[in-house]
Amino acid sequence: MRIGELSRRTDVSVASIKYYLREGLLPPGELSSPNQAQYDDAHVRRLRLIRALVDVGGLTIAGARDVLAAVDDEQVSLYAALGRAQDAVMTRTEPVDDDATARAEKAVAEMVERRGWTTSETNPGWRTAVDVLAALDRHGGERVAGLLDVYAGAMETVAEHEVAAVVDTEQRERSIERVVTGIVLGGALIAALRGMAEQSAAAARYGGGAAPGGGAV
Amino acid sequence: MRIGELSRRTDVSVASIKYYLREGLLPPGELSSPNQAQYDDAHVRRLRLIRALVDVGGLTIAGARDVLAAVDDEQVSLYAALGRAQDAVMTRTEPVDDDATARAEKAVAEMVERRGWTTSETNPGWRTAVDVLAALDRHGGERVAGLLDVYAGAMETVAEHEVAAVVDTEQRERSIERVVTGIVLGGALIAALRGMAEQSAAAARYGGGAAPGGGAV
Numbered sequence: 001m002r003i004g005e006l007s008r009r010t011d012v013s014v015a016s017i018k019y020y021l022r023e024g025l026l027p028p029g030e031l032s033s034p035n036q037a038q039y040d041d042a043h044v045r046r047l048r049l050i051r052a053l054v055d056v057g058g059l060t061i062a063g064a065r066d067v068l069a070a071v072d073d074e075q076v077s078l079y080a081a082l083g084r085a086q087d088a089v090m091t092r093t094e095p096v097d098d099d100a101t102a103r104a105e106k107a108v109a110e111m112v113e114r115r116g117w118t119t120s121e122t123n124p125g126w127r128t129a130v131d132v133l134a135a136l137d138r139h140g141g142e143r144v145a146g147l148l149d150v151y152a153g154a155m156e157t158v159a160e161h162e163v164a165a166v167v168d169t170e171q172r173e174r175s176i177e178r179v180v181t182g183i184v185l186g187g188a189l190i191a192a193l194r195g196m197a198e199q200s201a202a203a204a205r206y207g208g209g210a211a212p213g214g215g216a217v
Numbered sequence: 218m219r220i221g222e223l224s225r226r227t228d229v230s231v232a233s234i235k236y237y238l239r240e241g242l243l244p245p246g247e248l249s250s251p252n253q254a255q256y257d258d259a260h261v262r263r264l265r266l267i268r269a270l271v272d273v274g275g276l277t278i279a280g281a282r283d284v285l286a287a288v289d290d291e292q293v294s295l296y297a298a299l300g301r302a303q304d305a306v307m308t309r310t311e312p313v314d315d316d317a318t319a320r321a322e323k324a325v326a327e328m329v330e331r332r333g334w335t336t337s338e339t340n341p342g343w344r345t346a347v348d349v350l351a352a353l354d355r356h357g358g359e360r361v362a363g364l365l366d367v368y369a370g371a372m373e374t375v376a377e378h379e380v381a382a383v384v385d386t387e388q389r390e391r392s393i394e395r396v397v398t399g400i401v402l403g404g405a406l407i408a409a410l411r412g413m414a415e416q417s418a419a420a421a422r423y424g425g426g427a428a429p430g431g432g433a434v
Contacts, residue, residue: 056352058308086412091275091405118420125412132406135273143382144399150378152410154371159414161367165360182361188308189349193369195303195342197376203335
């Protein structure tokens with residue numbers, strides 16, 4: 001099919017399709033003449049996957065390119081694909097050299113030791129966790145930083161179930177795609193449910209739609 | 218102080234400071250001459266908060282503008298600020314009208330009923346949860362979608378602790394800032410810890426750095 005039909009079938013604009021082609025997220029079609037390319041069902045599936053990762057999962061274009069490269073690379077293991085997907089959903093942070101960072105480094109290292117986690121400082125989550133804790137420390141968020149073990153315990157349960165659900169070794173190709181979509185979309189699902197649960201917890205504490213502190217909405 | 222000193226004190230480039238001024242994240246300085254503005258300690262504090270929200274919390278500029286407007290608006294209640302912060306950390310999704318969406322709508326409504334959550338379809342998390350579940354359904358992520366109650370249970374525990382930690386009614390001004398930073402940075406902390414916990418869970422399942430499926434890294 002031509003690019004126009006690819007656009008109609010996927011509900012993605014021709015301009016967006018051309019953008020994904022330029023950015024290397026979508027493989028080029030087969031040239032049927034010097035100015036015309038033909039696309040097939042694999043392009044339809046890939047476009048839908050791109051939209052799921054970017055629009056629903058919230059990945060940047062660079063993040064999507066990276067996880068799709070893992071899907072396409074037959075040498076990438078499921079374990080490595082899991083790492084790439086984790087990496088893509090995490091905020092990039094820049095460490096600041098101050099007391100708050102030193103305290104945060106200690107807190108994360110002690111939490112990992114206390115919980116017996118098999119992970120290391122090379123895991124991008126470790127650096128991000130340190131930088132987030134330090135930022136909380138600097139901005140009056142000590143009480144949220146104090147929830148480190150509450151967060152860690154919740155993620156421990158979640159991760160055990162997730163790894164069992166995504167890393168299932170049947171046919172490799174679909175497996176990598178399942179790992180990537182599962183990790184990326186699972187993160188978006190967690191954020192969405194957290195918003196709902198927070199509303200519910202606030203309502204339980206303050207009653208219905210009433211505004212705590214007596215302020216207006 | 219002039220913009221140059223503000224830049225040195227916060228380690229934020231003059232170009233970035235001008236960008237935040239243009240985008241309305243940072244209030245203008247006081248004009249000491251037609252071409253020169255003076256900044257004070259409130260600007261230093263605001264700049265650091267902006268960087269924490271954007272660089273560490275992963276907010277977009279529009280998202281940061283929205284939560285900072287809540288911090289500045291004396292009419293905004295703590296409850297409303299909580300909602301704004303939740304909104305800013307959530308992916309924007311576009312509903313697709315298909316069977317997967319219909320199934321996801323049913324699954325989310327039943328989960329909310331089953332858990333007795335006080336929330337409604339007007340909560341942005343509800344719509345996002347539906348769209349993420351539907352996307353998982355379309356992309357081979359049924360097993361992750363099947364973890365809905367695992368995710369919901371984890372977020373229930375997290376949210377109860379978070380709301381108790383952030384919504385504490387002393388002095389209002391700092392409270393709103395605490396709600397906003399706590400919710401935004403708490404989300405980044407959850408994502409970071411999830412990455413570490415997943416590595417640990419994968420290692421427990423597949424042993425050390427060994428790659429499941431036998432593939433190379």
